[in-house]
Amino acid sequence: MSPKSPRGSTNLFAAAGMEQDAPRPLPDRLRPAVLSDVVGQDHILGPDGALTRMLATRTLGSLVFWGPPGTGKTTVARLLADATELHFEQISAVFSGVADLKKVFDAARARREMGKGTLLFVDEVHRFNRAQQDSFLPVMEDGTVVLVGATTENPSFELNAALLSRARVLVFQSLDAAAIEKLFAHAEKIEGKKLPLDAEARAVLVRMADGDGRASLTLAEEVWRAARANETFNAVQLQDILQRRAPIYDKSADGHYNLISALHKSVRGSDPDAALYYLCRMMDAGEDPLFLARRVVRM
Template sequence: MADLFDSGAKGGEEPARNRPLADRLRPKSLDEVIGQDQVLGPDAPLGAMLAAGSLGSLILWGPPGVGKTTIARLLADATDLHFVQISAIFTGVPDLKKVFEAARIRRQNGQGTLLFVDEIHRFNKAQQDGFLPHMEDGTILLVGATTENPSFELNAALLSRAQVLVLERLAPKDLELLTQRAERELGRKLPLTGAGRDALHEMADGDGRALLNLIEQVAAWKTDAPLDPEALGKRLMRRAAKYDKSGDEHYNLISALHKSVRGSDPDAALYWLARMLAGGEDPRYLARRITRMAVEDIGLADPQAQAHCLHAWEVYERLGSPEGELALAQAVTYLALAPKSNAAYAGYKAAMRLAKQTGSTPPPKHILNAPTGLMKEQGYGADYAYDHDSEDGFSGQNYFPDDVKRPVLYQPVERGFERELKKRLDYFAKLRSQRQT
């Protein structure tokens, strides 16, 4: 049964013209792989491993169509290991046991096995643990492929036994090299203008396999003149941008939006907002996160920022999509250009740390109410100074527990409205010092 998963055996070769272009152009050696120099270069991790003859188990993490399967297959060829490919989507525990047993027999006969597991993050934690003994005793050399962040999706034990290599989406220059390789295989140039060629690369969105599929369609067309972007767009649907609303891309893009707002770059902030909306993100989620940005990064430097976000949120609820999304865009623009301060946020976090350190320490008795005679006898409310009766409406008395040294938690910045708040804070600090001496 293990042979059902076995890609090591050579079958009858299918005529080249009947094979998809992506299969016909599959590299024959690691030197032919386009892109991924950060992994395959002479001084890069894989290049160094192969040069030293010390290839270990790997996790290849990257978007679709960047060569994960191809690299795994070529690694087996470069190390004379038997290549076996399985997919976590279609493989259960009984199948895995057969794969491991076949690898064990193969090892007894003097040949190692490179087991390539596509979508390895689809295996649950217990299934991932099942690989560990076979990795440790050398039965298999594991190469896993995943589009998800291994830190979140794979067991710590598995990660400790494998090196994670990050593969990147193909750059425009890589896509052009791949296009030229396809044209040599086809024996003719694609019927595209220069701008049309660039548009084709944009449609591929960094995915080499997607590009080759698009090229096959373009190559089959009969045209009187090269196609420009507009003509190309009429014949091809633009590939949807990769966006997983519950995965890494979701968190990466909201992080990019938040940091663009914090960095006072409205153009970048609008771009990332548009990327998320175009990817199908829930505008209500964005409204909530935008409001959080106002609280965390603008704070009291511009007290209107929160109100602006809440109003934009309400406008979206009334108008819905797509009209209401403009209100969110306006809020993002306002936040990006607003004066920034995280002083209240930092003060709150410092207060939480102090609250945990001081535990259940009671307030000073002079600021406690004394509704009963017994409480008055215990000193509750004694010597409390009613601030409205004090000069300047400020008594300067202590409001912290008696055994807690007065901290400085809120430290306003010299930006926006917090300039005024800092003046008030300094004023009261000066009065407090005078009243306490």
């Protein structure tokens, strides 16, 4: 399957290059072209990073990328395929079933017979049930595909032990303020203009991104769309224009447990500022006050 066509063939408009002139969101236009352009994941892609060492040997095993949204999991998988000269195939566990997997595996086998390997990127891999996850095992073992799965959930709880035993888990981290600033600087260079924000508003925009690189660029694009000629926003105006972005928080998943754990550690470490931050963040996201009260009593 080709990203240009759902049936795997390039259509006439794409062949003529007309899609290049179509409007594209800023995060898509700024998608890194090489692994060294990826920001915020130096522990994986830096000089001594895990993937850097793998690429130095020109070998790539199956991997599971675990991390929050907007940290570069899909981009890194695509660039890994380029760096290792593997055919890149992408599916989503949300939209794919057994029949789709069979087609992908058959295509990978045919490709292998022609001397071409396949990197199969599975987004939201934890959404596959146990039987579907087991279907990957034979094609991983015989080298038909190099599997790269992406998940926002703890793979130890969500993925089969058999699958995990055949893949290495790499943890993607939320982008820190410096990494978000790098993205903003790159966006300003591509757009040829500065973000119309004063220093305080720019710091607020970094916090609004909440460690999500894709979200940071989307927010930056919204700022440019809202600004009139020679207009500069302060922090209050910025929050009014963007209507603020709620921090990532899922009461039934890892975000819930990560934040309550952070609250515990802050209290135990006698850090009142951090404790208040995590408490307010959970309340602002809609956490059940009784749950928080019970936790505080236990502390």
